[in-house]
Amino acid sequence: xxxxxxxxxxxxxxxxxxxxxxxxxxxxxxxxxxxxxxxxxxxxxxxxxxxxxxxxxxxxxxxxxxxxxxxxxxxxxxxxxxxxxxxxxxxxxxxxxxxxxxxxxxxxxxxxxxxx
Amino acid sequence: xxxxxxxxxxxxxxxxxxxxxxxxxxxxxxxxxxxxxxxxxxxxxxxxxxxxxxxxxxxxxxxxxxxxxxxxxxxxxxxxxxxxxxxxxxxxxxxxxxxxxxxxxxxxxxxxx
Numbered sequence: 001x002x003x004x005x006x007x008x009x010x011x012x013x014x015x016x017x018x019x020x021x022x023x024x025x026x027x028x029x030x031x032x033x034x035x036x037x038x039x040x041x042x043x044x045x046x047x048x049x050x051x052x053x054x055x056x057x058x059x060x061x062x063x064x065x066x067x068x069x070x071x072x073x074x075x076x077x078x079x080x081x082x083x084x085x086x087x088x089x090x091x092x093x094x095x096x097x098x099x100x101x102x103x104x105x106x107x108x109x110x111x112x113x114x115x116x
Numbered sequence: 117x118x119x120x121x122x123x124x125x126x127x128x129x130x131x132x133x134x135x136x137x138x139x140x141x142x143x144x145x146x147x148x149x150x151x152x153x154x155x156x157x158x159x160x161x162x163x164x165x166x167x168x169x170x171x172x173x174x175x176x177x178x179x180x181x182x183x184x185x186x187x188x189x190x191x192x193x194x195x196x197x198x199x200x201x202x203x204x205x206x207x208x209x210x211x212x213x214x215x216x217x218x219x220x221x222x223x224x225x226x227x228x229x
Contacts, residue, residue, distance in 0.1 A: 106158030
């Protein structure tokens with residue numbers, strides 16, 4: 001079984017400051033890793049994903065994340081945030097499977113609040 | 117290209133009633149997954165359908181059931197509604213394949229009173 005822990009439920013930050021949203025996972029099998037963003041009253045949008053290869057993954061809107069296998073972490077970072085980045089962010093894992101896209105296991109979410 | 121759509125947007129039901137939620141997949145996608153997102157929580161996997169067959173199920177009771185149609189649209193049915201069923205229900209479609217990205221719809225907000 002897999003589980004995901006997002007270490008911060010809320011992260012307040014000022015505009016143009018850097019931000020890191022922390023995510024740790026637990027799994028007995030190899031997993032794929034994802035970060036999703038959810039704006040108010042909307043569904044989830046994929047920010048980035050780690051499938052294999054380079055441990056530093058770049059996504060949309062200037063976000064990036066680094067996979068650390070030894071620490072079982074997948075922290076999300078952005079060097080300079082904008083007001084428009086205010087949203088809920090979810091880290092998720094999916095176990096490697098041969099056939100159809102595996103089910104996603106989500107963390108509890110981190111509310112990023114960017115203040116002017 | 118049409119994205120994932122869900123209907124209705126909101127609905128209110130009474131405890132003990134039954135409800136049907138609908139999802140239209142993104143064009144070309146043949147796999148649909150359903151998630152329940154309670155207030156302040158991350159989404160939880162309910163089940164997945166591929167080519168009209170259930171293909172994996174999360175820790176939800178049998179009163180949660182689903183269907184997938186030949187055009188790959190899908191329904192989520194919940195019988196004997198309980199207060200704890202109040203949540204945002206998200207549908208995600210994807211193309212079969214273990215590296216396939218899931219595309220989410222905007223969700224249906226269900227309130228059980």
